[in-house]
Amino acid sequence: MDKKSFMNELAYHLRELSSHDRNDILQDYEDQFKIAEIEGKDEQSIILELGTPRVIAQKRLADLNISHFDQENRYPAEPSSNPSRSPIRSFVFALILIVFNIVIVLGPAVALVAVWISVWAVAMAFSLSPIGWVLSLFWRPISSILPEFFIVLTLTSIGVLLAIVMIYVTKILFFAVKGYLKWNIDVIRG
CATH class of the missing domain: 1.10.8 (Helicase, Ruva Protein; domain 3)
Incomplete structure (x- = not known):
């Protein structure tokens, strides 16, 4: 080119x-x-x-x-005399959102991130299982290579499919978190 x-x-x-x-x-x-x-x-x-x-x-x-x-998505500038834009109101909404986010959102968010990390780890472990299997062939006698091969092939396939699904899940989670943060900012601004 x-x-x-x-x-x-x-x-x-x-x-x-x-x-x-x-x-x-x-x-x-x-x-x-x-x-x-x-x-x-x-x-x-x-x-x-x-x-x-x-x-x-x-x-x-x-x-x-x-x-x-x-x-x-930014709101047009409004006159400062508008009570909905007062700093006190924004501060109160910020405090309410902080409490709401800590009490209601934080637990499920941490659990969701833990599940997300775990599924990614499983996908990577399954996808890389052929490396471990091939290395294990050097340290033990080769007695039942064919069944092991198909098990490793199945694990690898599941790992690759999980990784593909997780790419889409990651994109969806990214946009969901971005939208939620944007919603928080919009609520604070009024």
């Missing part, structure tokens, strides 16, 4: 953005190419350092979506 095809592919993956945002991002990477060329690097090494255009575009789109999401 050369610079031109890299930039074309990046532009293609950024097609959802406005032309202004897309051109800003493309100009950033054009500048990175120029700087790297001044440093004496060739196009291939620059592209290897930058990564694939698809991954770059996904990261940039995620960054822009989060910033646009935050900007769109």
Whole structure:
């Protein structure tokens, strides 16, 4: 892949953005190419350092979506005479939310995180079980290799499937926590 095809592919993956945002991002990477060329690097090494255009575009789109999401969901400035925005009211809501979060939310949240970590650990252990099995073949006689092979194959399959499911669960939990924190901030602001 050369610079031109890299930039074309990046532009293609950024097609959802406005032309202004897309051109800003493309100009950033054009500048990175120029700087790297001044440093004496060739196009291939620059592209290897930058990564694939698809991954770059996904990261940039995620960054822009989060910033646009935050900007769109802010309340317009209201006059300070509005009692719903008073500092005392915000302080009271903050105290109520702190108590609510500690008493009601903290226990289930800790349990959920513990289960999340445990399932990830099981998924990784099952996925890596072939390594332990192969190493165990060096320290003991090989008597029943075929049944063990199928057991390890089953464990590995379950581990990989669990890992795939946990990737989606992790994304859902991330957005749920982000939404809950945003809701807390919105309640405090009034």
